[in-house]
Amino acid sequence: MVRLTTVSKTAVGAVLLACAGGLIWLVTGQVATSTPKATPHANVSSFVTALPQLDAQPSQIAAPTKTDNLKVIGTLSVPTARINGLGITRGVDQATLDTGLAGAYEWSGPGETGVFAMAAHRIGAGAPFGSLNQTHVGDYITVTADKHHYVYQVTRVQEVSPNDVSVLNGSADKSEIVLITCTPIPEFTKRLVVTGELVPTKS
Secondary structure (H helix, E strand, C coil), X not given: CCCCCEXXXXXXXXXXXXXXXXXXXXXXXXXXXXXXXXXCXXXXXXXXXXXXXXXXXXXXXXXXXXXXXXXXXXEEEEHHHCEEEEEEEECCCHHHXXXXXXXXXXXXXXXXXXXXXXXXCCCCCCCXXXXXXXXXXXXXXXXXXXXXXXXXXXXXXXXXXXXXXXXHCCCCCCEEXXXXXXXXXXXXXXXXXXXXXXXXXXX
16 A cells, blocks of 8 residues: 655656545655654645545445454544444555454544544444444544543534545644545445544643
8 A cells, every 4th residue: 555655756647546446545746655754734635636435335345354464553432433442553445444444544643733534434344434423513532542542522523525635634733533434325425524623631
């Protein structure tokens, strides 16, 4: 998988990556080549041309595949969406998401300034985000990573077009989480996007 990271000066053209038949990234004139540090408030619209299209062929991904080669970087819990300790890994390619884990984009991480964004299947592969539509503003999302618990409160639930990548844009002064899956079932013509803001820890 080509990662959105430090870029090569010699690459030309564009890089297209497909996920479940529909995730397309476009990096014009540059190719990502190495693992990055987080970009706290990067505008990613210039890199991403479409949000993930998941479960386009659910019959082919009915059950989770093996996770032997994947590193779990944390777990995700969203009680109202019936998500409890779901493993999070890096990558939003089809093979990664077919494992039934939540796949996180590369540019940020839990608790960091900017957008910690991830996607998962609505149906198929264990349907990890199958009930994400039950999440509402005010609900809580918890990410556990490196023995730390990061609690986010949902600030927005919306349906957007596949081309509306503005939901991935970070902020210079906020730490946010974004969960993405496809909607409605079974057409999957839009993206269900749940956004939450990090709840400050008490000193």
